[in-house]
Amino acid sequence: MAVNVSESLFEQILEYLRARTEASDRVAQNLLKTLETLISSSESSRSSAKSYGEPPEDLAPQFGQKLFDAWKELADLQVGENYWSYPVMFEDIAEIMEISVDRFVQYLANVQIGSLQLIQGRGYNYQVNGQQAASLTFHSAPTLKKAAIPSVSDKKQDAVAKNKTFKVGDRVCVNANRQQYANHKGIVEQVISVSCRVKLDNGWTAFLPNHCLDHI
Secondary structure, three states: OOOOOOHHHHHHHHHHHHHHHHOOOHHHHHHHHHHHHHHHHHHHHHHHHHHOOOOOOOHHHHHHHHHHHHHHHHHHHHHOOOOOOOOEEHHHHHHHHOOOHHHHHHHHHOOOEEEEEEEOOOOOOEEEOOEEEOEEEEEEEEEEOOOOOOOHHHHHHHHHHHHOOOOOOOEEEEOOOOHHHOOOEEEEEEEEOOEEEEEEOOOOEEEEEHHHEEEO
């Protein structure tokens, strides 16, 4: 049974047990040792909890690559080799990277990565450079850039993507913007922000941004 005791009362109990221990009270001595062990264990747990989410000092310069590696690992587990453009939640990536999601968002807001897309979720979203997002995806291998997220090229792609709208059931063809699937045809199964999940005629499933798709 757990009992809440005020700090002042707890200190009085410790002082009493110390006084009785000095008077050679064996029972008080054993109780004091037990309490001191519990205190030490509690302080150690708090210290570990506080340090959790504190990334190594050298994580910042490596964050972009580690972010991509974590995303790729999770996306590959979900859809296999067709992982490009598959959205993964911030919380899941942060867990793989062994940092808190708040620290993850801080790093994400300060890194510049080409081919990265932030995706707004239906539930809770985090603020990343003024953008609401809960998950992210890569449309190709990452490239580090000096421009802030989203980069100028990303903005152009987003503008093109927003001008293209698709709905579930649309018949589409992958264009040259995605060489891996260029000229493959399929049907839109799901619309995600400015991306679509497409069931290709060859049986593959691909997550593709709108600018990589054309209506048939």
